[in-house]
Amino acid sequence: SKLQYFFVIVLIKIFYKYMFCEGPGFSILSLSLALFITVKFPAVRTYIDPHTYEDPNQAIHEFAKEIDVSCITIERVIGAGEFGEVCSGLLRLPGKREIPVAIKTLKAGYTEKQRRDFLGEASIMGQFEHPNIIHLKGVITKSKPVMIITEYMENGSLDTFLKKNDGQFTVIQLVGMLRGIASGMRYLSEMGYVHRDLAARNILVNSNLVCKVSDFGLSRVLEDDPEAAYTTRGGKIPIRWTAPEAIAYRKFTSASDVWSYGIVMWEVMSYGERPYWEMSNQDVIKAVEENYRLPGPMDCPTALYHLMMDCWQKDRNSRPKFEEIVSLLDKLIRNPSSLKGLVNSSNR
Ligand code: ACK
DSSP states (O other): OHHHHHHHHHHHHHHHHHHTOOSHHHHHHHHHHHHHHHHHOTTOOOOOOGGGSSSHHHHHHHHSOBOOGGGEEEEEEEEEOSSSEEEEEEEOOTTSOOEEEEEEEOOSSOOHHHHHHHHHHHHHHTTOOOTTBOOEEEEEOSSSSOEEEEEOOTTOBHHHHHHHTTTOSOHHHHHHHHHHHHHHHHHHHHTTOOOSOOOGGGEEEOTTOOEEEOOOOSHHHHHHOTTOEEOTTSOEEOGGGSOHHHHHHOOOOHHHHHHHHHHHHHHHHTTSOOTTTTOOHHHHHHHHHTTOOOOOOTTOBHHHHHHHHHHTOSSGGGSOOHHHHHHHHHHHHHOGGGGOOBOOGGGO
């Protein structure tokens, strides 16, 4: 935070003042400075925008491992991405056991920009390491087709998974999923990465019900998302998931990601229902502007509905931070009776 940086700068100034002094004053100061930095900044890592590299090939090899094509066995096609097929398969790295992976391919006949955008996602993903962020295994760029290899998520995307299993989970299981997503988002916000397209369709679920944030990119993600529509100002935005300030003047921040997180909470608690149902994008924008908010999903614990509503505060500075969301969800999980009160059906 700004305050922490302020303290570090003050300490550095004092440090310089005493640098040329000798004796205990100097060593105590340098020791306390070192201690302060290690305690306060356990790992100061921030996300680097791959666009800051002049040569995109340098960016990709900075953040992603090149995998030899002979290590990959493609098994079957599981979906379609904007750039080509998504397949499942196996990865066997030398000296390691075989693991299931997802393989995104870049179809032949691509332009240089398409290749850059496709690999841009790997350059971003490769900078992250967290149990709730989809893990990049590596890329294949030295042979065709170009591929991105990630961990395999047995249950696919969260929206489809929830629709398929309507009503099948306990509230604690649902809150566990939400806690995982919030934890991944807390990590991204700490890294200074703003997702811009957080939605249940962009969360993947593994066989243990662990949810991981996926779909990284800059312009790419929104180009690729069928939910994203053009606004009057020309931006392509997934209206139903996006905070009003991001729609109105493209103010995308971690606070606008928190708004989207609130919509994901609503999607999860309603088992994949479409936010604002069949309302048109224009009507959604107008309704939200007039302070209309989604009603509590059926059988949703009041505590969770309050949290969603907090994420949808008009003033982005009043919304909770991901850090606070994670601690609140942890508290609810530790004390399940706090989830007993359900939203009044007359709210619906
Ligand atoms: O809902 P799905 O089965 O989950 O359909 C989409 C499809 O590919 C197109 O994106 C699935 N998919 C994407 N990445 C992965 C992954 N890492 N593991 C498993 N399935 C994936 C997604």
